[in-house]
Amino acid sequence: MTDDLPNRVREVLDGRWAPLRQAARDKLDDRFVTVPGETGEQARERISRLVRQIPAEVGVAAGFPAEFGGAGDPGGSMVATETLAQVDLSLMVKAGVQWGLFGGAVFSLGTRRHHEAWLPGIISGDVMGCFAMTETGHGSDVQRLRTTAVYDPASQSFDLHTPYQGARKDYIGNAARDGRMAVVFAQLVVGERRHGVHAFLVPIRDEDGRPLPGVTIGDAGAKAGLLGVDNGRISFDHVRVDREMLLDRYGQVAPDGTYTSSIENDTRRFFTMLGTLVRGRVSVGGSASAAAKNALTIAVRYGETRRQFTAPDSDREVVLNDYLAHRRKLLTALARSYAYTFAQERLVRDLSDALTAGEVDDRRQRELESRAAGLKAMQTWNATRTIQMCREACGGAGYLAENRLPGLKADTDVFTTFEGDNTVLLQLVGKGLLTGYRDAFGSLDGWGKAAFAAEQVREMVLERTAARTLITRLVDAVPKRGDASVGLTERGWHLNMFEEREKHLLEGAVRRLRRGAETKRDRPFDIFNDVQDHVLEAAQAHVHRIVLEAFVAGIEETTDPAAKQLLEKVCDLYALSTIEADKGWFLEHERLTPARAKAVTGAVNDLLNELRPRMTTLVDAFGIPDAWLHAAILREEPGRQAEM
Amino acid sequence: MTDDLPNRVREVLDGRWAPLRQAARDKLDDRFVTVPGETGEQARERISRLVRQIPAEVGVAAGFPAEFGGAGDPGGSMVATETLAQVDLSLMVKAGVQWGLFGGAVFSLGTRRHHEAWLPGIISGDVMGCFAMTETGHGSDVQRLRTTAVYDPASQSFDLHTPYQGARKDYIGNAARDGRMAVVFAQLVVGERRHGVHAFLVPIRDEDGRPLPGVTIGDAGAKAGLLGVDNGRISFDHVRVDREMLLDRYGQVAPDGTYTSSIENDTRRFFTMLGTLVRGRVSVGGSASAAAKNALTIAVRYGETRRQFTAPDSDREVVLNDYLAHRRKLLTALARSYAYTFAQERLVRDLSDALTAGEVDDRRQRELESRAAGLKAMQTWNATRTIQMCREACGGAGYLAENRLPGLKADTDVFTTFEGDNTVLLQLVGKGLLTGYRDAFGSLDGWGKAAFAAEQVREMVLERTAARTLITRLVDAVPKRGDASVGLTERGWHLNMFEEREKHLLEGAVRRLRRGAETKRDRPFDIFNDVQDHVLEAAQAHVHRIVLEAFVAGIEETTDPAAKQLLEKVCDLYALSTIEADKGWFLEHERLTPARAKAVTGAVNDLLNELRPRMTTLVDAFGIPDAWLHAAILREEPGRQAEM
Structure with missing residues (x-):
């Protein structure tokens, strides 16, 4: 193994979008990095300003076609979101709402006329918007949401309405402060017929930022984290929406009210519409893992310098990473982090290939959707657990905002809930x-x-x-x-x-x-x-x-032999610690004998010893710039912790 | 089972200190309840004011002898802390620092003259103080802390000094704003001899709140939670501390510098001193469980009204608590919560009996210390896990500050770290x-x-x-x-x-x-x-x-037959779900056959069905006043969630 091993492993982890990841490291300087201890108002002001200043090289709008100002690189936009997650999670969510959810819906659910009219402004950030799907009464079961859009052939417009408080749009990012437009999901009704949920592009504020007539906007108020995101609540009191503003890729309403769609079944059409939005889910899963890497880097580096208690054979105090229990927590989490990195890269690649190839078959589409859903769930739970563990591994220092972990924890907490x-x-x-x-x-x-x-x-x-x-x-x-x-x-x-x-x-x-x-x-x-x-x-x-x-x-x-050798060990640890964690099942179903189950625990502990000298290598290979880590405990002068 | 079952179970849970628990419910009104979304400054101002207004009936100072203004009831003071934890965790910690750690140290480590001079002011809140043990460089290994107190026979005083930055006192509650005095732990040095860690009562601010000469006080800054607690950092630059201010119950320094102690071994003396402070650990464990009860009450009540998805045989949507996976999370956590309630009550009782009996033998003392340490660790981890689960069980609503869960989570997070x-x-x-x-x-x-x-x-x-x-x-x-x-x-x-x-x-x-x-x-x-x-x-x-x-x-x-019957079921669930969670071990060591391990899972699911109708009974029996729950989702008008 050589001294440049971290870089060689980093090249592997960076994957297909390595240049984009490097551009983010170069371009997202101190100015963009999260500020601990802000008030909600300060955070919103800062993020609202910064979201418009994200350098184009970072690629948040890369997923849109080049003709409108994008780069035709949907995978790139997902990777861009991950890099932002390591810089400031509010910034990542705000960008995700604007270019992923809002812009993505206009692009995926709209047609040519919507693209031409709106995508340039959306991409540039001149038209800030919301993705208004969730309602107070319906989050997970979005197919049953209650907002209605009733078509009126006389005025050639939809009557958009919130029938009662439980049907108001809730938790909507960009709503409380910045959004001028919203993609609103509502039950389409023409005459006596209901056609299921459709999306409408709806102006919600005037140029001075005042809610338009019939639109009531509330503030979701203080949250556990993501202080820089202006989540709000939107209600509509019989708001007139022009017929042209139906995002009509999958369902069209003619001037006389005739409804047409290439997908006859309402449920199937709805899930086809949702399927086009799978990118958001992929970004959330990847961002959760990215944020967990910040936490792991902080905890591992701190554990390499922080000493506690003396060894029996010396007056020298022992560094935390030398303790078996500490190493067990951090290294098994690192192994999971590596495993998810490869799974996420493959998902982004496969999805990107499918999207740029144009039509994919149903079976492939559903496999990708299922993989995105599963990896989103498992990565976000793993991030919650990992960041919590890292917080505890840093002791009292982990509880101080200046050491970043409280922010990582509070900001990512909702990732297990939103986007499904x-x-x-x-x-x-x-x-x-x-x-x-x-x-x-x-x-x-x-x-x-x-x-x-x-x-x-x-x-x-x-x-x-x-x-x-x-x-x-x-x-x-x-x-x-x-x-x-x-x-x-x-x-x-x-x-x-x-x-x-x-x-x-x-x-x-x-x-x-x-x-x-x-x-x-x-x-x-x-x-x-x-x-x-x-x-x-x-x-x-x-x-x-x-x-x-x-x-x-x-x-x-992986072609680099040293990198490959290290990754094999990490993969051993991932596989064996996963088997160990579920040994109850394997024993119950006689896939492990008791003796072999004990041997698995022994093998895990052996790997923890073998990988001990590579703990810092493994986090260095994440390639997170020091400025992005932003943790005071990693900036201490060496003397602070010194022994007398 | 009868309709007053919640009350009958509550009487069991309230235990020996039922009157004190009821007094807290009666006396701690809206005014004391946590305010979500405050800035740090607002929270500190509010808590600083309220901590002095806690009604005497609540019993935060009950542990001190009656002659100084207490009630000679140490168990009562620990129970009082638990009740405060359900009202506002910053208030609980602030009270814990003042009357538990600071006051407790003066009482336990000081002698008659210290008690007479200081306890009345400490009990009344006129003398606010800090417990300055932890240093930046030494948290867990407090025996090796680095602050020094060198005795000078000429001036009959100690020279209290922070030799370098890693030796400054860190994370100290009451330091950044309110503390006038501090119990400072330092290495006692007389002449050439070091006598180990001793405690000194040291003034740190003047009457106008300015740090005294030689005392430097910093602010620990923004934290993940506990915004109302003014944690700070204290350094001493050769501060002169009068000989009389050594808290000298376990070690005395005569005017000429002669050191005497009833405990010869330095290490043993130090752990005897720490042992007198076991109450703080007990209070933290109990408070963590108490806060988790708020979270469980919120999540169970919300899960009883919140509907999501329709059942296949009806148009009616299903309430969350009817889903097996939801019930599994909440009910197994409820069973753990009940189990810890009984364990905590017994610990408080046994410790209280030991403290009021005067001298206890070493073996009993160590058993109590070990039990306090173990229950502190397990209850605080369980609280972290339970509150997180409840947050997720409430979906997006659980992420809003107005629904209390973010505060419970952020405030209790450090409980797994502090007090050990x-x-x-x-x-x-x-x-x-x-x-x-x-x-x-x-x-x-x-x-x-x-x-x-x-x-x-x-x-x-x-x-x-x-x-x-x-x-x-x-x-x-x-x-x-x-x-x-x-x-x-x-x-x-x-x-x-x-x-x-x-x-x-x-x-x-x-x-x-x-x-x-x-x-x-x-x-x-x-x-x-x-x-x-x-x-x-x-x-x-x-x-x-x-x-x-x-x-x-x-x-x-338990004498009430209906309460007893319900508790037996809950105990079944606690025991079986604990065995199920560790079935890997039991199978590996052939204490379970594969068939019986599967039967355990079946039995747990049967209990979840049997206890389904009693989920709300089990949280109602916690007896937490609605005002203390302080969650907007439980105050909604019924129509908000209603179906059309």
Whole structure:
């Protein structure tokens, strides 16, 4: 191993969008970095100003076509969001609302005339906007939201209305202060017919920033974090919206009120519309992991200098990273962080390729949506857990705003909720697995019907998502249920364990659902609900598998031998610590013997010793500029902690 | 079951200090309740004012003797802290610093002359003070702190000095704004001899609030939470402290510099001094659990009205608490909350009895200290986890400050660190178990020596802490390793499982330490460090056992049959969900067969169904006044969430 190992590993982690990541490191200077201890008003003012100053090289608008001012690089815009997340999470969310959600909706759900009229202003930041989907009464179940848009052929306009308080748009970013326009999701009604949820581009403020007639805007008030984001509440009192402002890519209303759509089924059309917005979910998952990397870098570097208690053989105090319990927390989290980095890079690549290729088939589209949902849920939970652990690992210093961790924690906390509640998302993944991707649209309408559709665990469900040939070869190289004789660091054994767990959990869920469908005919809700925990477990096992596969594929692509060698060790730790954490399941299902389970814990501890000298290498390889870390404990003069 | 069941359960939970708890509910009105969204300055001003207005009936100063203005009721003062934690956590911490840490140190470490001179002013709040122990460079390892107090016989005073920046007092509550005095911990030096850490009562500000000459006071700045607490940093530049201001209960300096103490060994003296401060740790653990009850009450009540998605057999949307996954999260957390309530009540009772009885024997004292440390660690981690879960269970609403959860989360976050870092505390518990209580003082000096002292797992280590006769009878009633034939809700089986796990973990740790002592003679640090995770696991198993025992004892004391019946179910859920969560261990050590492990999960789900109708009963029984919950989502007009 050589001294430039951090750089060589960084090159691997930077992946396909390395130049963009480097541009962000170069261009996002001190000015953009989060300011701890601000009041809400100060934070909003600062972020509102800075969001318009983000250098073009960072790529927040890269996803739009070049003709309107973008770069035709949707993957680039997702990567740009991740880099912003390491600088200031309010800035990332504010940019995500403007260019991802609001601009993305106009682009994906609108047609040529909307693009020409609005995209240049959206891209430049002259037209700030909101993504007004969530309502106070309906967050996860957006298909049942209550705002109405009733078409009036006489005036050729829609009557946009909030029928009662529970139907007001809530938690909407950019609403309380900056938004001039909003993409509003509402139930489209023409005459007697309801056509389901559609999106409308609606002006909400005049040029002086005053709400337009009929539009009431409130402030969501103080939040746990993201102080720089002006979340608000919007209600409409019979607001007239011009017919042209329907974003009509998937459903059109003619002047006389005739409704047309290329997708006949309302539910399917709605989920097709949502599917075009999958990028937001990808960005949130990636940003959560990116923020967790800041926390890990701070905690590992602090743990390398902070000393506590003397060793029995010396008067010298011991650095925190030398303690087994400390190392166990930090290194297993680092291994997860590496695993998610590869899974996220692969997801962004695959999604980007699909988007730039134009049409993709339904099956591919649904696989990407499911992967985005699963990785969003698991990455955001992992970030919450990791940042909390890092906060505690820094002791009292971790509680001070000047050391960044409180901000990382408070700001990312809502990531487990927004862009889809994690439990609901994992349930989507689980249902998708159960019913096969082909039936997924039919099962997305609630919590019950899947039970009836789940005939079998489809072959395709366990389809490998990355490096298929290699992974098949690795898995085939070890005996099934290979115990004792198979080395604990055999990658094929890890892959096989992850795969077996997913398969068995799915089969078990299907069996229970089938039994329930026979015995609980009078209680249809209970059929699925009684198996909910099982289905969620299967979904998690699925995500664990695709993450491991991405890690394996990422190592396979690595050409630098030293980097590759280190990554193999980190992958060992990821796989074994994941198996260890769920050893209850593996033992219960006799995929591990008690003796081998104990050996797994021993192997994890051996890896923690082996990787001890590489802890700082692993965080240095994240390549986060010191200015972005912004933690006082890392800037201390050496004497402050010195011994007498 | 009857309609007044919540009240009947509440009477059980309120325990011995029920009248004090009721007085707090009556006296701590709206005025005292936390204000979300304040700036740091506003919060400090409000809390500084309110802390002096806490009605005497609440009992924050109850622990002091009646002759100085207290009530001679140390248990009452700990209960008072818990009630304040449900009202405003900054207020609780500020009160804890003033009457618990600062006042407690003057009382416990000082002698008659200090009591007479200072306690009346401390109790009335006229003399606000700090507890200046932690230094920037030394938090957990306080025995090695670096502030010095060098005695000068000529002037009959101590020269108090901060030799370098790492030795400044840090994170000190009451320092940045309100403190006039401080109990300062410093290395006492007389002539050539160092006598270890002693406490000095030191004026730090004049009557106008200006730092006194030689005293430098900084502000710790913005924090994650506890905005109302003015944490600061204090340095001393050769400050002269009168000889009389040494708090000299355990060590005295005569005018000529002669040092005397009833405890010869410096280390032992220091830990005796710390031992008198165990109350603070007890209060922090209890307060963490109390705050988690606010969060649970909010999440359960919200989950009972919030609807999401329709059931397949109806147009009616389903309330969140009906979903298995939601119920699983909330009800298992409720069961833990109940278990800790009984464990905390018993700890407060036992400690209070010991304190009011005067002298207790060393063994009893160490058992209480260990129990306080273990319950502090486990309750604060549980609170962090529970409040986080409740935040997520309330979705986006849980992220808004107006719904209280962000404050509960941010304010309690540091509880896992202050009054002893949780990992360090659990290690103390583990080392205490390993070496037997008699040897504990010898093993508290670092991270290594225990290995040599750990000869055997002492009989006394597994001594039952509550309801000995009953528990012995219950355990003896089931066959050891009773599998299959023994009912899953047999309490004796639960107790036996918890006990076996603790015993086996301890025995295993001792075995590994012994082996290490033979093979790693040249690496003494590694002997203990290589087993650190094992020792921490044993300590957790120990706390789980004493918590279950306290729960069982608490039910035994319950006379109301309906309350008792409900508590038995909750105890079943606590025991079984704890076994389920650690089923990996039980399977690995063949205390569970795979079939029985699956049956445990089935039994947990059955209990979740049985307890579903009692979810609100269980939170109502916490008896938290609506004003203390202070969550907008619980105050909504019913129409807001209504369906059309």
